[in-house]
Structures are given as structure tokens and as C-alpha cells.
Amino acid sequence: xxxxxxxxxxxxxxxxxxxxxxxxxxxxxxxxxxxxxxxxxxxxxxxxxxxxxxxxxxxxxxxxxxxxxxxxxxxxxxxxxxxxxxxxxxxxxxxxxxxxxxxxxxxxxxxxxxxxxxxxxxxxxxxxxxxxxxxxxxxxxxxx
Ligand SMILES: [Zn+2]
Numbered sequence: 336x337x338x339x340x341x342x343x344x345x346x347x348x349x350x351x352x353x354x355x356x357x358x359x360x361x362x363x364x365x366x367x368x369x370x371x372x373x374x375x376x377x378x379x380x381x382x383x384x385x386x387x388x389x390x391x392x393x394x395x396x397x398x399x400x401x402x403x404x405x406x407x408x409x410x411x412x413x414x415x416x417x418x419x420x421x422x423x424x425x426x427x428x429x430x431x432x433x434x435x436x437x438x439x440x441x442x443x444x445x446x447x448x449x450x451x452x453x454x455x456x457x458x459x460x461x462x463x464x465x466x467x468x469x470x471x472x473x474x475x476x477x478x479x
Contacts (some may be wrong), residue, residue: 364388372429442465462474
């Protein structure tokens with residue numbers, strides 16, 4: 336675990352997402368009116384402006400849509416683990432739904448456990464869940 340890493344702010348809009356990760360589920364919002372899924376969570380549907388939303392679990396499977404290797408200046412918490420990767424995952428249920436995370440060598444590994452030069456766009460990945468402190472469980476990714 337990265338010491339003193341910044342953690343997400345949890346509010347009424349995002350709480351169901353974080354409740355899901357704590358329960359070992361990747362959940363996305365679906366509009367209660369038009370049915371479109373959306374990521375990240377937000378109060379209003381960007382398609383039909385409805386405020387109705389439901390949450391549903393997705394498979395947690397996707398493909399690497401893009402990735403980067405952050406370079407300094409980095410936030411102090413991340414300096415000891417650089418170089419590390421940040422990936423964008425397109426979810427299998429709908430590849431226009433994309434989540435940002437890190438690719439790990441295995442479920443308990445650090446974010447610098449994969450050589451960034453081995454990462455390929457289009458690789459299949461699956462979600463894993465890592466406790467990150469203050470009751471936050473982060474979704475991260477491993478190769479599948
Ligand atoms: Zn809608």
C-alpha cells in the first residue's frame with residue numbers, strides 16, 4: 336500500500352461505487368429513464384438529463400484501452416513507487432465505459448509491479464480490489 340496516498344472523496348453520488356468495491360463488486364450507474372450506463376458516477380444523465388439512476392454490478396472484465404507511465408513531478412506519495420503505470424480500461428459490457436486504474440502483477444502487488452514496457456493496448460484484464468485505508472477499497476487490474 337502506498338503511504339499517504341490521496342484517497343477519493345466519497346459523497347452521496349459516489350458512495351454506491353465505493354460500497355461496491357468494499358463488497359468485491361465493480362458497480363456502474365445506469366440511468367433510470369433512458370437506461371444508459373455512465374462512468375464516472377454523476378447526479379444527472381448526460382443523455383437525457385434525468386436525475387434517476389440505479390446501480391448494477393458489471394463483470395469486472397475489460398481491455399486496456401490506453402496507458403501511461405507518469406513522470407516527475409509526481410505527488411510525494413507516488414515518488415517512491417515510480418516508475419509505475421496508469422491504465423485506462425474499456426469495460427467488456429460497453430467499451431465506451433472506461434475506468435482509470437493501475438495494472439498489477441497479481442492481486443496483492445504494488446502499482447509498480449508490472450514493467451510498463453510489457454503493457455499492450457488491447458490486453459484483457461480483470462478487476463481486483465485493494466484496501467487503501469480509511470475504508471476505501473480501490474479497484475485495480477490484473478491480466479486475465
Ligand atoms: Zn438518461
